[in-house]
Structures are given as C-alpha cells and as structure tokens.
Amino acid sequence: SAVISQKPSRDICQRGTSLTIQCQVDSQVTMMFWYRQQPGQSLTLIATANQGSEATYESGFVIDKFPISRPNLTFSTLTVSNMSPEDSSIYLCSVEDAGRRVNYGYTFGSGTRLTVV
C-alpha cells in the first residue's frame, strides 16, 4: 500500500498566524484528500485535491481559510490560515490506494496535531 509522510506531526501556533501542512506520497496518485478531526470527533472531509486543478471544497470549508496546493502527483499542502483556537484539530491527508484491486481503500497519513493558542 502507499506510504504517506505528513509534516509536521504536531505544532503549537499563535492565533492569527498560518501553518502549512505537507503530505508526501511514495507513489503517484490521482486524488488526495484532506480531513479534519476535531477533539473527540470523527473525521470531516475538507477538500479533494486533483493535480493541476483547483481543489474541491466541502460545505463549510473555503479556499481563503484552507488553501491547498497540488503541484504534482505525489505531493500536496494544506494551509490553515489566520488561525483561531477553534482550528485546533488533527489534520490528515489521505490517498486512494488502488493496490491490486479496484476500490481497494484509502491510506491515511499519521496526521498533524495542531494546537492554536
């Protein structure tokens, strides 16, 4: 299965600042997905990132707050802009892992634990 490296693994940031999270995959993938997991909650999809096109955002998430880059088939970044304490969450990237079978499943990075103070 694909191996995802996500950086940083954790960070503590001041409110009003921005943090860029990197997601590197060891194989080429068509789509990458960014999720947020608020404390004690399930995962919520933020956006889907295709290489060479604008990311598609879910309801409640906007590009100005969470700009995403997808410069090539193995890399993506998510920026959390103008942070407030409510942005304290775990942010995870994910890719579809085709493996040997269609619809094999998704592989997730280990996440970035963000605390905004």
Add this chain to the structure above:
Amino acid sequence: DAKTTQPPSMDCAEGRAANLPCNHSTISGNEYVYWYRQIHSQGPQYIIHGLKNNETNEMASLIITEDRKSSTLILPHATLRDTAVYYCIVRLTKHFYNNDMRFGAGTRLTVKP
C-alpha cells in the same frame, strides 16, 4: 448519500470474537461498504470492504446481509491492540471519479483482558 448507524461503544473480552454491527438501510446498488479503524493518535487504517458477498482477509471478516441493509465486521480473536474506533462507511459513487470517503461517529471497541 447512504448513511450508516453504529453503536457508539462495545466491549469484548480478549481472545473472543468481536462482532461490530452497522446499519446502512439506504445503501444503493453500486455502493460499497468499507470498514476502517483508528487507534488512538493514529490515522485511520483500512480493514476490509465489500459489495454483496462476504469477505475475509488477514485482519477480519465482513458479513453483508442479502438485502445489503446491514453488515457486521468480525474480528475473530480480539487482542488488546484491537482497541480502537471502528468506522463503517458507505462509499459515495455519484461520479465514478468522486472517491471521497465520509466518516460517521464510529464504534469505540474496548478489548478487555
């Protein structure tokens, strides 16, 4: 979009089978059932998926009812390391290229010695 319903929590004795149920009564014919788990402080881990037939792999078995309105994930011999939140997901297939995975609340399984 098909929704899933899972019990919020379950306990299981170590070494016994853990049977985790999931209801997905509005599932459509081309939607798969996926199971993932999330061990504390880690990213979710794929377990198994299926469409109609029962499936088994090295981690678990997936039993899907004939009407596909519910399924059960079976961990045949639960260990303490299986303590995690287990998510049952029905995959959206409005467009064949739209492969996003949406998570519900999941079931928190606690395996006890």
